[in-house]
Amino acid sequence: xxxxxxxxxxxxxxxxxxxxxxxxxxxxxxxxxxxxxxxxxxxxxxxxxxxxxxxxxxxxxxxxxxxxxxxxxxxxxxxxxxxxxxxxxxxxxxxxxxxxxxxxxxxxxxxxxxxxxxxxxxxxxxxxxxxxxxxxxxxxxxxxxxxxxxxxxxxxxxxxxxxxxxxxxxxxxxxxxxxxxxxxxxxxxxxxxxxxxxxxxxxxxxxxxxxxxxxxxxxxxxxxxxxxxxxxxxxxxxxxxxxxxxxxxxxxxxxxxxxxxxxxxxxxxxxxxxxxxxxxxxxxxxxxxxxxxxxxxxxxxxxxxxxxxxxxxxxxxxxxxxxxxxxxxxxxxxxxxxxxxxxxxxxxxxxxxxxxxxxxxxxxxxxxxxxxxxxxxxx
Numbered sequence: 043x044x045x046x047x048x049x050x051x052x053x054x055x056x057x058x059x060x061x062x063x064x065x066x067x068x069x070x071x072x073x074x075x076x077x078x079x080x081x082x083x084x085x086x087x088x089x090x091x092x093x094x095x096x097x098x099x100x101x102x103x104x105x106x107x108x109x110x111x112x113x114x115x116x117x118x119x120x121x122x123x124x125x126x127x128x129x130x131x132x133x134x135x136x137x138x139x140x141x142x143x144x145x146x147x148x149x150x151x152x153x154x155x156x157x158x159x160x161x162x163x164x165x166x167x168x169x170x171x172x173x174x175x176x177x178x179x180x181x182x183x184x185x186x187x188x189x190x191x192x193x194x195x196x197x198x199x200x201x202x203x204x205x206x207x208x209x210x211x212x213x214x215x216x217x218x219x220x221x222x223x224x225x226x227x228x229x230x231x232x233x234x235x236x237x238x239x240x241x242x243x244x245x246x247x248x249x250x251x252x253x254x255x256x257x258x259x260x261x262x263x264x265x266x267x268x269x270x271x272x273x274x275x276x277x278x279x280x281x282x283x284x285x286x287x288x289x290x291x292x293x294x295x296x297x298x299x300x301x302x303x304x305x306x307x308x309x310x311x312x313x314x315x316x317x318x319x320x321x322x323x324x325x326x327x328x329x330x331x332x333x334x335x336x337x338x339x340x341x342x343x344x345x346x347x348x349x350x351x352x353x354x355x356x357x358x359x360x361x362x363x364x365x366x367x368x369x370x371x372x373x374x375x376x377x378x379x380x381x382x383x384x385x386x387x388x389x390x391x392x393x394x395x396x397x398x399x400x401x402x403x404x405x406x407x408x409x410x411x412x413x414x415x416x417x418x419x420x421x
Contacts, residue, residue, distance in 0.1 A: 072136060074144065077122070077151045084122060087114045087183035090194045092247045093169075094277045094285050095180075102126055106177040106278045108210045109232040109250035111168040118189025120155035121165055124181025131171035133233045137164055141233065149179075162192040168233040172210050172254060177278055199246035199415055200291060202342075203237040204274065204335075205298035207254035208349055211235030213388020214397055221388035229387070234394050239401035240296070240408075249290065253279075257302035258331065259323045264309045270299055271331045293415050295335055295344045296404060300324065304356045321359055328363045332372060343411055347378040347404060349385075349392060357381070378407045 086101065093110030095103035102124065103112070114121060125132075125147045134154065135141035144152075157163050169178070185191065203209050213221055215229040232238065232250055241248035255262040256270040268279070277283045303324050314320040332344060346364055350356040357379050364377040380403045383396040392400065408414060 072154050073156045074134065075153050075155075076148065077153050080151055081186060083187040084184040087116060087121065087185045087191055088194055089114050089183055093249050094251070094287070096277050096283060098179075100181075102179050102181040104177045104179055104278065105169065106173045107249070107251055108172050109169060109235075109237055109248070110180075111166055111233075112180055112183070113164060113166045113194065114183040115162060115164050115192040115194045116185055116189050117162045117192050118185070119157050120153055120186050120189055121163075122151055122153050122184040122186065123165075123167060124151055124184075125149055126179025126181050128173065128176060128178025129171070130169055130173065130178040131228070131231075133168045133170045133231070135166045135168070141166075141168070143170070145228070151184075164195065168238075170211075170231040170233045171227060172212070172230055172232075174253060174279070197245060197247045199244050199293055201237070201241050201244065201246045201248045201294045201296065202290075202292035203240075203248065203250045203252065203296050203298070204270065205250075205252040205296075206256055206270065206302055207252075208298050208301060208392055208400075209236060209250055209252035210254050211397065212254050212391045214392060214394045216386075216388045216393070219386060219388060219390055226388045231394075235397050236296075236298075236400050236404070239397060240404055243401070243405050244408075246293075249292070255302055256299075257324075258299050259327045260303045260312070260314075260320065262302040263306045264312050271327065271334075274331075292339055292342050294408060295339065295342045296347060297332075297344065298347050298349070299328070300348055300356050300360050301350070304359065317355075321355075321362075324359060325363055325366055329367050329370060332363075332367050332375070333370075336372065341416065343374045343376070343408075343414055344372070345376040345378055345404065345407060347380060347400065349380045349383050349396070349400060352379070352381045376407055376411070378403050 090113040093105060094107045095105040095110055098104055126149055129146060132144040133141040134144055211230055211232045213226045213229045214235060215231050237248045237250045251274055253270060253273060259269060261267055273279060275284055277285045308314060346360050348357055348360045361377060364375060367375055380400050383392055383399060385392060387393045
C-alpha cells in the first residue's frame, strides 16, 4: 500500500506550502497520510454534518456555504476520509483538541491513525476556507477492519449565523491588512471565527450562512451578485435546490449584515439616487428578511450584531432595523453593537482577537435572555 505523507512529520511543511501555517500543528498526536491504494475491508462510517450540504448519489456531500463540518465517532486506531474535487482548506480536530490545517489537499483517500487505544474518539473536519467560486466535495468517513463505530454526539442546541465577511472570518489569521486575494483565501478561517466560538461556548451545533462582500440590498461598492437574502434560501449558490434540512431548528439566529450596504459611496447608475433611499430600502428589506426567518423558525431568538463605530451610519441603521422590527411585533429580538475593534485582518477586517471580542459580546447578551434554549419550533 503506497502512501503519500501529508501530516505528522511533514505537517508543518505541508501547511506552509499551502499558504497557511498550521495552527496547533505541534499538538496533533495523530498521523495523517494520503492513501493511494485503498485497503480491503473498509466500511462506511456514520457522519454528523452541519452546514448546508447536498448528498450525492455516491454518498458524498457537495457544499459551498462556509464553516461546514463533518464528524464521525469510532473506537480504534485509525479512520479514513475522502476528499473530492474543489479548492478547500480543512481543519482536522480530534476529541476537541486543537486542530491543524490540511490546505488544498489533493482529491483522494486519507488515513488518520495513532489514536490512543481502547477509547472512543471524535474526529471533526471543518471547512475553514470560503468557496464562492464553486462547491467542494467531501466524500465521507470509512472505518478499517479493526475499528468500530461509536455513538455520534447528540447536541441539543443549535445556533445559526447569517452574515458577510465578518461572519466568514475573512482574512482573520492575517498579520497585516494589505493582502493579495491568494493571501485572503489562505488566512481565512471560519473554524476560528465568531460562529465557532459562540457555538463552542454553549456546546451547540452551528451553521454559518454568510458570503463575503454581500449585503441586505447592496453588495460591496455596488457589485452585481445575489445579496445575502437572495442567496439564503438555497443549498448552493447556483440556487438550483432549496435548503430543506428539517432537522435544523436553531434556538438562536445571529445576523451581521450591513457593512457592505454602506461601506462605499453610491456609484452612478445604482438603484438608489440618494443615501436616504438606500437606507430606506435597507430597513424595509431587512425587516422583511427577519419576518421570513421568523416564519421558518418561530421559536428562535434573533439577534442583530454589527462591528461598527458608535454613532456611525451603519450602527444607526442596524439599530433602526431592530426598532422597526419590534414595532412590527418581533418580540424575541436583540441588538449587539460591537465598536472599538482593531480590524487588523486583511482589508481592515476583524482579526481572530476581534472575533473573540465579538463572540464575547454576543455571549454576554445571550446569557441575559430568558428561555433561550427552549424548543426552537415555538412549541
